[in-house]
Amino acid sequence: MLFYIPTFANHNTMPTRFYLTNYTEQILWAVALLFLFFMDTSGQAASFCVFKLIGFTSCPGCGIGHSIHHALHFHFVQSFREHVLGIPATIIILYTIIKPLLSRIQQTKLLWTRNKCL
Numbered sequence: 001m002l003f004y005i006p007t008f009a010n011h012n013t014m015p016t017r018f019y020l021t022n023y024t025e026q027i028l029w030a031v032a033l034l035f036l037f038f039m040d041t042s043g044q045a046a047s048f049c050v051f052k053l054i055g056f057t058s059c060p061g062c063g064i065g066h067s068i069h070h071a072l073h074f075h076f077v078q079s080f081r082e083h084v085l086g087i088p089a090t091i092i093i094l095y096t097i098i099k100p101l102l103s104r105i106q107q108t109k110l111l112w113t114r115n116k117c118l
Contacts, residue, residue: 026097033093036065037072064089 051059067086070079079086 023100026100029093029097033068033072033090033097036068039065039069041066041069068093 048065049059049062052062061083063083064086067079067083068090070076070082071087071090076087079090
């Protein structure tokens, strides 16, 4: 439990609790996408590929970081050249970040309209 922020729908209900830990996965994915967005793709930067560090010349995931970088910059042709699954991975990661936030907003609107009608 990192942060506790009490919120009250109305004075007749118990307070609902919001914990920052509920959004830990979304925060980690957002930080990863920010890292990939600002990543240097010139080829002279250090590689984080475990297989390349061990000594292999290639692996199935090679190019996925560059592909996501290009997809985030809307360079879809270059993204597809780097790795075929870069664009779908970017879409899935963005969906993973946005979906819980949208459901939380929808729940808040539902509570607000329900309390307004009472």
